[in-house]
Amino acid sequence: MRHTNYTLSPTRINNAKPKAKPYKLTDGGGLYLLIIPSGAKSWRYQYKLGCTRGEVSIGKFPEIGVADARDRHFECRAMVERGEDPAELRRKELEERKDRNLKAKQGGDDDFEAFSKRWITERLKTKSKTYRAQIESRLERFVWPEIGAKALNTVKPLHVLAIIEARRATPNTAEGVRIIIQQVYNYAIQKLLVEVNPALPLRGVIEVPAAAHHKHLKEAELGAFWRSVEKQGAHFVTIAATKMLMYSMCRKSEVLRATWDEIDLDKAVWEIPAGRMKMKQPHRVYLSSQALEIFRFLKAIGEARGYVFPSVLRGAVPLGDVTLNHFFKRLDFGVEEFSPHGTRGTAATLLREHGFGREVVELLLAHAERNHTAAAYHHHELPEERRRALQYLADQIDRLAATSAVDQQKVAETVQQSSLLYTGTEG
Structure with missing residues (x-):
């Protein structure tokens, strides 16, 4: 149902x-x-x-x-x-x-609801307002009606089990609620209010489905994908945005909402401000010659102001996510359910398989460092390696797209040798 x-x-x-x-x-x-x-x-x-x-x-x-x-x-x-x-x-x-x-209002702060509100205030104060509201919403809907009025030390695993069993049909929600209760009691233990965590023994009671990872393409499939992009007959802005996903290794929203004031064609860099990045840290993309060609083409035929990839119907707004999603669904190259997000995994896998280090690839993907000091340092780190990697990626895509499936194995052997020129390693 x-x-x-x-x-x-x-x-x-x-x-x-x-x-x-x-x-x-x-x-x-x-x-x-x-x-x-x-x-x-x-x-x-x-x-x-x-x-x-x-x-x-x-x-x-x-x-x-x-x-x-x-x-x-x-x-x-x-x-x-x-x-x-x-x-x-x-x-x-x-x-x-x-x-x-x-x-x-009439009671104290020793019941579960009152203490969980204290936990939100004291332990989640560095989280966003939206995140705190989402946590409180789950407590309000699923937990407080059942154990909110109970004193902290009277809540047993049986009570927590009843809460998560009622959510068994929605396992991700059930496990999420259990984790919240566990975190509340971890804090209560630190405050010496209780000695036992009633949610801890219930780990694994609800089997959570494995996360669905975005499919990425093998090299032969990447060549077929690139050829199908050109054959589909879509609007040139849609095709350009699709190619830029791969050339830049950026997320879909970061590409589609790119503005011309972020692009420096002379320096061949694209500076994405922190406000547009998922991790809220500025990100620099070193543009390959192929990426520069796309930007110069779009600039030549457009007004070179506002959005780089404008909507086909309304130039004042960016190309829509749905437009790109539908385009990917129409592509027929032998691989089903390949999404725009899969381009990042495809590019990352290709670079790692051809000798580029994990640190370089992580920087290209703009993955956040847990250590904020390291994150600030890495923003400008390894510029030459990153530029070399993105140029290698674009060149490799061109080679794969120009090669028939029959010759893919021969190309793979040749490319393995040529990759040494980019990575600076020896076999």
């Missing part, structure tokens, strides 16, 4: 702007996001129970993220299948929340 054809992504939601009147972004299966003129966004679920149509509020975005909203949607759909009304349950939850808040 779980709905799988969801359509929304966090990027699309974040980019959705308010309009003069409220409007909906449909996710599928009756789940949608309502955006009102003030800019507030909230999840809602429309359903039919018998002959009556109903609607229930799931929560606000981003406090309720995409994954949590879909888990809640699944639970609501299951209720409807059983003939239960999700809106009625929601009303009861709100009443119980009011009662708990009243009791919390």
Whole structure:
């Protein structure tokens, strides 16, 4: 019964702007996001129970993220299948929340709800406001109704088990809730309030599905992919953006929202500001000759201001994520379900297999260092190695694309020798 054809992504939601009147972004299966003129966004679920149509509020975005909203949607759909009304349950939850808040004001801080709020304030103060709101939302929906009023030292593994078993149909949520409870009790132990963590023995009770990794291409497949990009007959901006994903090893959002003031064609560098990077650290891309050719082509035919990869229909906005996703789905080169994000893994694997060091590849991928001092140092580290790696990557793609599948093995042997010229290593 779980709905799988969801359509929304966090990027699309974040980019959705308010309009003069409220409007909906449909996710599928009756789940949608309502955006009102003030800019507030909230999840809602429309359903039919018998002959009556109903609607229930799931929560606000981003406090309720995409994954949590879909888990809640699944639970609501299951209720409807059983003939239960999700809106009625929601009303009861709100009443119980009011009662708990009243009791919390009257009581001390030795019950689970009060201490977990203290944990959020004291231990998560360096986290973003959105992250703290998401944690509190999970506690409010799944944990406080069950053990919020209990004294910390009276909560047993049995109580925690009941909470996560109720979420078994949504294993990622169940394990996420268990981890939150475990972290709260770790802090309570540090404060010498309790001696035992009731969530710790329950590790592994809920089997969490393995994370789905983005597929990456082997060298023969990469050559076929590159040839199919040209043959598809898409708009030149879409093709250029696709190629730049591979040439730059950047994330999709970082490429699509590139602006001309970030590009220095004379120095052959692309400076992406921290605000546009996932890790919130500035990133420098050393442009290969092939990447420069793309940028110069786009600059020659465009106005060279605003977005480098503008929307085909509206030049004032960047090319949409959905456009690129659909383009990848249309490509027919013998590999199914290859996504834009897979270009990063493909490029990284190719470079590592041809002798480029892990440190260089990690810098190209703009992966954050856990050590902030090291991160600041690495921002300008290994420029020549990084430039050489991206030029090698572009040259290798050209070689693979120009070679038939029959000759791939011969090329691989030749390329293995030529890679020594770029890496500076000896066999």
